[in-house]
Amino acid sequence: MKNLPILFCGILLSLALSFMGLVLSSNIQLGGLTPITETLDEDGNAIDGDPLFPVKMLGAAQQGEAVYADLGCVACHTQQVRRSLQLQVDRKGLGPDIEREWGKRHTVARDYVTQGRVLIGSKRVGPDLKTIGERQGDANWQHLHLYNPKITSEGLSIMPRYAFLYETRAIEGTASINALQFEADSAFAPAAGYEVVPTQRAEALVEYLLSLKLNYSLPEAPISE
Amino acid sequence: MSNAPQSNSQSTCTDACVRTVLHEIDGSIRFPALFFVVSAILWLVVGTALTLITALQSYQPGFMSGCEFVTYGRLYPAAVNAMLFGWGCNVIFAVALWIMARLSLAPIRSGGLLIVAGLFWNVGVKVGLFGILAGHLNSAEGLELPGYATPILLIAYAFIGVWGILAFRARQGQGVYVSQWYILGALFWFPWFYTVAEFMVVWFPARGVVQSITSAWFTGNVQNLWLTPMALATAYYVIPKVLGRPIHSYNLALLGFVSLALLGSWTGVAQLIGGPVPIWVSSVGIVASVMMVVPVITVSLNLYLSVKGSRAEIWRSPALRFVMFGIMSYFFASMIGSVMTFRSISEITHFTTFISGQSLHLTYAFFSMVMFGGLYFMVPRLTKVEWPSSTLIFLHFWGSAFGITISVVALLIGGWISGNQMNDAAVPFIDVVQSTLPWLKIRSIGEVCLAVGHIAFALNFFWMLFATGSVRSKQGPTLLESANQEGAA
Numbered sequence: 256m257k258n259l260p261i262l263f264c265g266i267l268l269s270l271a272l273s274f275m276g277l278v279l280s281s282n283i284q285l286g287g288l289t290p291i292t293e294t295l296d297e298d299g300n301a302i303d304g305d306p307l308f309p310v311k312m313l314g315a316a317q318q319g320e321a322v323y324a325d326l327g328c329v330a331c332h333t334q335q336v337r338r339s340l341q342l343q344v345d346r347k348g349l350g351p352d353i354e355r356e357w358g359k360r361h362t363v364a365r366d367y368v369t370q371g372r373v374l375i376g377s378k379r380v381g382p383d384l385k386t387i388g389e390r391q392g393d394a395n396w397q398h399l400h401l402y403n404p405k406i407t408s409e410g411l412s413i414m415p416r417y418a419f420l421y422e423t424r425a426i427e428g429t430a431s432i433n434a435l436q437f438e439a440d441s442a443f444a445p446a447a448g449y450e451v452v453p454t455q456r457a458e459a460l461v462e463y464l465l466s467l468k469l470n471y472s473l474p475e476a477p478i479s480e
Numbered sequence: 481m482s483n484a485p486q487s488n489s490q491s492t493c494t495d496a497c498v499r500t501v502l503h504e505i506d507g508s509i510r511f512p513a514l515f516f517v518v519s520a521i522l523w524l525v526v527g528t529a530l531t532l533i534t535a536l537q538s539y540q541p542g543f544m545s546g547c548e549f550v551t552y553g554r555l556y557p558a559a560v561n562a563m564l565f566g567w568g569c570n571v572i573f574a575v576a577l578w579i580m581a582r583l584s585l586a587p588i589r590s591g592g593l594l595i596v597a598g599l600f601w602n603v604g605v606k607v608g609l610f611g612i613l614a615g616h617l618n619s620a621e622g623l624e625l626p627g628y629a630t631p632i633l634l635i636a637y638a639f640i641g642v643w644g645i646l647a648f649r650a651r652q653g654q655g656v657y658v659s660q661w662y663i664l665g666a667l668f669w670f671p672w673f674y675t676v677a678e679f680m681v682v683w684f685p686a687r688g689v690v691q692s693i694t695s696a697w698f699t700g701n702v703q704n705l706w707l708t709p710m711a712l713a714t715a716y717y718v719i720p721k722v723l724g725r726p727i728h729s730y731n732l733a734l735l736g737f738v739s740l741a742l743l744g745s746w747t748g749v750a751q752l753i754g755g756p757v758p759i760w761v762s763s764v765g766i767v768a769s770v771m772m773v774v775p776v777i778t779v780s781l782n783l784y785l786s787v788k789g790s791r792a793e794i795w796r797s798p799a800l801r802f803v804m805f806g807i808m809s810y811f812f813a814s815m816i817g818s819v820m821t822f823r824s825i826s827e828i829t830h831f832t833t834f835i836s837g838q839s840l841h842l843t844y845a846f847f848s849m850v851m852f853g854g855l856y857f858m859v860p861r862l863t864k865v866e867w868p869s870s871t872l873i874f875l876h877f878w879g880s881a882f883g884i885t886i887s888v889v890a891l892l893i894g895g896w897i898s899g900n901q902m903n904d905a906a907v908p909f910i911d912v913v914q915s916t917l918p919w920l921k922i923r924s925i926g927e928v929c930l931a932v933g934h935i936a937f938a939l940n941f942f943w944m945l946f947a948t949g950s951v952r953s954k955q956g957p958t959l960l961e962s963a964n965q966e967g968a969a
Contacts, residue, residue, distance in 0.1 A: 259656065265741060266665045270672055270705065273697065273745035278676065281693045281761060282686055325615035327553025333831060337754035349754030349827050354905035362756040367688040374619050375692050375755060379831040379902070380538075382909045404541070411910050413917070415537065415545035415552055 288368045293472040308471040311369040312463075319463025322456050324372060326417070333376035334385040336362045336469065356390070357383045358469045363476045366469070381414060388467040395436050397461040398453055402435060406443045420457035426450050433458075501585050501652075508587035509578055510862045512594040514945070516574035517859060519602050521938050523566025528927075528934045530559035535924040539917045549613045557624035558612045564622065564702070565605045565633065568847065572710045573598065573640050575854040576663045578862075579717045580644045583660050584651030588643055597639035604632030620681045620695035622702055627682045634675060641667045658733045662713035665741060669705040673698060673745070689757050693749060700748020700765075703839075704740065704772075707847040711810075712736075712779060714854040715803050719786055721857065722800050723793060728785035736779035743768050743775065750821045753830065769821040776814040783807050796959045798873045802853030805881060809845035813838060816892075828903060833916065834895025837888050844930075845884045852880070852937070860957065865944050867958040868951045872940035874960060879933020886926030894919025 292305035301307070312320065323329075336358030337350045352358060362385060367373050391397060396407060402421050404412035421435070423445050435451040437444035445451050453461070472478045536543050537552045544550045581588050588594065608629030611617070616626035625633070644667045648660060677698035680686045686694065716733070720726055727733060749757075750765030787794060787804060794800045816838050820829055829835060856873070860866050867873060894916045901912045944951065 262656070262661060262664070265738065266668050269665075269741040270669050270701075270745055272742075273701075274673075274676060277697050277746065277749055277761065277764065278680065278690075278694050281758070282680075282690045284758060285690050285693075286687050288688060324619045325617065326548075326551065327557060327617060327619075329619040330553050330556045335755050337830075349823070350830060351903050351905040355909070364689045364756050364758070366756060370688070372619055372685060373689055373691045375689065376619075377621060377751060377831065378833075378836070380913070408910060411914060413539060413541045413913055415541040417551075419546070419548050 285364045288365050290369060291365065291474060293474070293477075295474045308473060309366055309369050312466060315459050315462040316466040317371075317463075318456075319459035319461070319466075320370075320372070320374075322460040323463055324374065326460075328384075329374050329376045331378060331380035331414070332382070332384045333379055334383065334467065335375045336360070336383065336385050352383060358386045359478045360469065360472070360476050362469065363473060365473055365475065384464065384467055386467060386469045388465040389470060392465060394461050394465060397464050398435050398457065399437070401457060401460065402451060403443050406437075406441065417457075420454050420460065422452050422454060423449055424452060498585065501587075502582055505581050505585070505587045506578075506861055508589070508591060509581050509594075510591075512588065512591040512598065513574045513578050513858070513862055515595050515598050516570045516577075517855060517941070518945075519598065520567050520570035520574060521941055523562055523570060523605070524934055525938055527559055527562035527567050528931050530555055530562055532924070532927045532931055534559050535920070535927040539920040539924070548615070554613050554615065554617065557617055558609050560622070561612065561625055562605070562609055563843075565608070565625070566602075568707060568843075568851075569601070569605075570598075571851045571855065572666075572706075573601075575714055575851060575858060576666070576710050577640075577644050577647070578858055579659050579713060579854075580663050581647045583657045583717070584647045585653060586647045586650035588647060594640065594643055597636050600632060600636035601640060604629050604636055607632060618682050620677075620691065620698075622699045623677055623681050623695055627678070630674075630678050630682065634671060634678075637671055637674075641671060657716075658727065658730075658737065659713040659717045661737050662709035662716070665737075666706055666709040666713075669701065669709075669745075673701040673705065689755075692752065692755070693757055693761055696748045696752050696765075697745065698748065699751075701745045703842060704744030704747060707843060708740065708744070708810075711806060711847045711850040712740075714850050715783055715807055718799050718803050718853055718857045719783060722797050723787065723790055725786075728782050728788075732778045732782040736775045736782060739771075739778065740775035743771050747772060747817075750826075751830075751835070753821075753823070753826055766821045766823075770818050772814060773818050776811060776818075780807055780811040798867070798870075798877070798958070798960055799853045799857035801877060801960065802849050802856060804853075805877075806846045806848075806850030806853065809841060809849065809884075813841035813846055817842065828899035829895055830899070832895035832899040832902070833891040833919070834899060837891025837895055840884070840891065841888045845888060849880065849884075852876070855941075859941065859944065863944060863947075865947045865952055866954045866956070867940055868943045868947060868954075869940055870958050870960055872936045872943075873958065875936035876933045876940070877960070879929050879931075879936060883926045883929030883931075883933060886929065887923050888926075890919045890923040890926060894923070 290307040290309055292301045292307060294302065296302050336352045338361040339351070339353040353361070367375070398421075400407045401417045403416050403418065404414040426448055430450055431452050433452055435453070533544060533550070534552060534556045537545070537555070541552075545552070577588070577594075608625035611626035611629055612624055616628075617624040618626065644663060648664055677694055680694040681691045681698070685691055716727060746768030747765055749761050750769045752765070753762040755762070784807070787800070794804050819825055820834070820838060856867065897919070898912050898916045901907045901915060902909075
């Protein structure tokens with residue numbers, strides 16, 4: 256190749272094109288999305304007085320999100336419900352997420368606009384967690400599962416233990432109200448006189464997991480009854 | 481602009497004169513390049529160890545899970561980043577700068593600065609990896625290095641990449657070689673898409689899923705505009721050098737380069753299919769991924785035709801053997817990658833280990849193997865010492881070739897099986913998990929083979945670097961004709 260200006264322009268243009276075509280244009284399309292009411296009026300505007308969705312996460316859940324990120328949970332868990340192939344006539348769907356009851360509707364871009372970091376993930380070594388707060392609303396279940404996933408999976412789970420988020424200590428006086436509740440004959444329960452208490456990070460993480468819900472409609476993705 | 485030196489009297493240099501210049505160039509880049517090779521190999525060893533641990537953890541969750549710093553969620557990104565920024569980038573800096581300097585007939589001036597920049601790069605990678613283990617990781621694939629480590633990397637890169645561009649500017653002679661197109665392109669592309677991705681995902685996160693789109697764009701770019709062009713540049717350099725004859729077709733090479741440059745950076749977003757992004761985003765990615773067969777077929781065909789009829793040479797020369805293994809893998813892995821994006825296929829493979837298997841196929845069986853070949857060719861010319869042991873080369877080749885084949889096949893099959901089960905909503909998720917376990921176990925056997933290969937390679941290299949008299953006095957290149965006759969040339 257002897258025509259160097261063409262080589263240089265080509266090199267610069269090739270990446271510039273995809274940058275504009277994918278990154279900038281999606282930022283133009285999606286960067287301005289805001290929370291909105293579940294349904295719109297005839298003119299396509301938000302209805303005054305109705306609550307806006309998605310709702311921004313509260314303090315404790317937000318701390319929990321940071322714990323979720325720093326433990327690298329995203330390496331194995333997604334947080335997205337894909338369109339259902341069976342339910343869509345236009346064959347735009349992919350996968351059985353809705354049939355697996357991982358969500359009543361698919362997720363759309365607007366579901367993520369209030370999140371500082373987007374954790375949609377790309378691998379499902381474990382199940383999707385977008386609606387884990389609806390599927391497992393029991394905080395004690397979540398704690399037991401984090402403390403030792405084998406407790407809640409009949410020993411089958413391959414998730415690592417996050418026991419370092421918990422403290423096993425001798426009961427002094429009355430038992431802590433936060434202590435994990437084990438089943439009566441559980442082999443995983445601490446020795447008599449001891450209790451397993453979640454640390455602040457565990458509390459925040461569970462708060463976050465419980466907050467993961469997809470129980471609202473959006474105009475572009477209504478929950479079909 | 482930089483066309484000026486063309487009419488320079490030096491372009492009439494004779495062959496002997498060129499050889500003297502090459503000798504001078506090798507001398508000028510000797511210490512920086514060896515510094516990068518040493519760093520690359522040390523990172524390779526670290527990355528292999530981390531990968532092996534995560535491979536064991538993937539089916540034995542109890543393995544090293546007591547301590548927060550070594551849980552899978554942190555070790556896995558640490559392993560990936562050690563391989564990418566530690567091994568991958570260092571070996572690129574070593575081989576690509578050397579090729580660029582040689583093809584431009586331009587010695588590297590003040591290589592000391594290059595070593596300083598390289599030191600900073602490696603400090604940056606170390607800071608970043610400790611950051612990941614300490615829990616400061618980002619949640620975007622390939623961008624996990626914490627936001628405070630990447631500025632070190634980008635600044636260091638500026639002072640590394642610029643040497644390649646300076647060498648190109650100072651080039652002698654008329655033509656620009658195929659390898660130079662690829663290296664020049666990649667040297668410009670990498671800092672650009674890396675900075676954009678850091679800005680939009682890490683430093684000033686864009687709103688919502690724009691982050692996901694940007695990071696998917698980034699991972700596609702790392703593959704197609706950084707690792708692939710550098711490996712192809714190495715292949716385009718090593719093959720004609722070893723065989724002593726030119727590349728088959730200039731026009732095919734041109735088509736391969738142009739189509740890769742045009743399509744390469746559009747493919748990454750295909751993985752967002754079905755996700756919470758506008759449908760056009762993943763559709764564009766799918767179209768580009770399918771069209772990627774054009775650069776893949778043209779390049780592999782061109783390189784195949786260039787080596788056609790030289791089976792014995794390929795088998796005998798360690799450099800060629802590794803490079804051709806890589807080119808073969810490039811063809812197969814890219815074909816799988818293109819087919820994988822069809823909706824009917826990705827419906828099964830999406831989110832499974834099939835994706836990791838295909839990506840490993842490209843990054844290891846193609847990129848790393850070609851770069852190993854480049855090192856086998858380059859390092860003796862820098863150290864003036866031949867590879868001490870052909871047995872160790874033999875071990876390295878078969879460890880890597882067996883290991884990567886086992887790993888990739890296990891991940892592909894395991895992913896395919898679990899993908900089919902996942903699509904049957906009647907199969908409980910825990911059963912899907914259980915059915916992948918045997919494949920993950922097989923995969924870890926592959927990782928062990930890889931580790932053996934890498935240790936053999938590291939031993940051979942350091943033996944060579946600190947060679948004693950008997951190795952130094954060895955005559956002729958170390959060939960693989962028969963592994964038990966060491967040094968038979």
